[in-house]
Amino acid sequence: TAFAIMDEGLASEIVIVDINKDKAEGEAMDLSHGASFVKPTVIKAGEYKDTSNSDIVIITAGAPQKPGETRLDLINKNYKIMNSIVPEVVKYSPNSILLVVSNPVDVLTYITYKISGFPKERVIGSGTVLDTSRFKYMLSNHFNVDARNIHTYIMGEHGDSEIATWSITNIAGLDIAEYCSRYCNKCDGNIRYNIHEEVKNAAYEIIKKKGATYYAVALAIRRIVEAILRDENSILTISTLLEGQYGIKDIYMGVPSIVGAAGIKNIVESPLDKEELTALQESAKTLKESLEKALIKEIKS
Template sequence: MDKRTKISIIGAGFVGSTTAYALMLEGLASEIVIVDINKDKAMAEAMDLSHGAAFVKPVNIISGEYEDTKDSDIVIITAGIGPKPGETRLDIINKNISIFKTMIPQIVKYNPNAILLVVSNPVDVLTYITYKLSGFPSSRVIGSGTVLDTSRFRYMLSEHFNIDARNIHTYIIGEHGDSEIAAWSLTNIAGMSADEYCLKMCANCDSSFKNSIPEAVKNAAYEILNRKGYTNYAVALAVRRIVEAILRDENAILTISSLFTGQYGIDDVYLGIPTVVGKAGAKNILEVSLNEEESSKLHESAGILKEYILKSDI
């Protein structure tokens, strides 16, 4: 990893500031720049983080303007208007598109070689918008996709089966939102499918969890929003994981939001899908073997997002 790695975060809200904290703890950057329209908020976050300098690896954390992000390795975009209680991620699309039309040209002006990582919601649509506005190759414009949803899925399965979440291998694919799909055909625990593990290891287990858990994953963000008004910790950890995979050139397989160019018979839309992630960004989408129902739902998810893109004020 480059010892002089620079990461900029656009947006000093709950997600942006917690992301800066997660990156700082992991020691992934030598410089972190925080930019926000609320300059006092950005400055306060940078100051607060900097005061922990004695407890972490050396890192220079500043607040600034777009020009201060110049030559960043990665620009993380968390700015925008989040969903309020009762709103879906897609309800807020046009509010955020107007923000992105102003923001993306400024980011590109100072960071022509950066990887752009979009976290703002609705993340799949806004990643597509960023791709179109930036003119960057799709490999360098990615979204956080369903990396968080996949972690939620693994956690809930770990609670159900009472085993370590790290030993459950599975994915949530498609939209980061209401049309997301639990890929049961790809789920395995010690090489066993969820059904096989259930049969062999859980005396009182029935198949109802295959409906209840994906529904709980899908509604998790809404439940948190209704209770505290925002989400921040888990999404920041998901972003940290993506950044780590890029900076360490891991060739990690993560369900980031990637541009489909014919994979699965889907074209010109960003969706969360298992993707090889390394220093060049999104290296390639993996065309894993989905069952017929999952494949159909993935197409439906793509159709929903395309419809919103067509209706949006791009």
């Protein structure tokens, strides 16, 4: 993430804080040695006090996801980590925007929102921004069309209950069925299921093959940071607090939202079909149940 932000020239100063101080210092040194190839950026390792008055604080710390583990399996391990990080961040950067990437991102963003006491607009999760890019990539492969010209979203949990918004997916204004009948003619009855499953399981495949995901998620985070620092009013499926939208309340999940300098400006309620809306509400229910179990376990411990 630090590399992606540095390479794009988005920040004038990046501070890396890690419980492993040697690793943080090594990363800062390695990045800094590329100074002559990028726009001027001060990169250093430090303590929480060195992050004072940050515009954005990106939280990526957490227990790694192991092969066979779902993101929701990580809740209790990472709850304690958030409890140690967030108060320190709030202490030194009370006006910052908090961007949570640690998994399970939706539940941990909600927890961060509660611990921080920040307004909901300034507590954001990476949500399904990466999942949406994966979806566009897989559709682009199938249709042989630039991924940037495919308009669609993955919504809900960044995890197993996420939904693909097929009803509003379009290429050049044509819905998928029409585009396929005109230009593709290789869309059998399983194509939607297969692509959705491939998107959902993408991280598991990468974790099994190389241990963790690195690059695409860094680009997704960079895209969110870019929208904030440049006040773009971009629509991204970040994880945000729902307060009645889509018939869902009091949970963070990935939905299309307008993102700018103040954080989240508005949630955009996309016109989902009945089946998709029901699936999105079920996704919210899954997240709420996981959050409640984590909170009960934390109180007992």
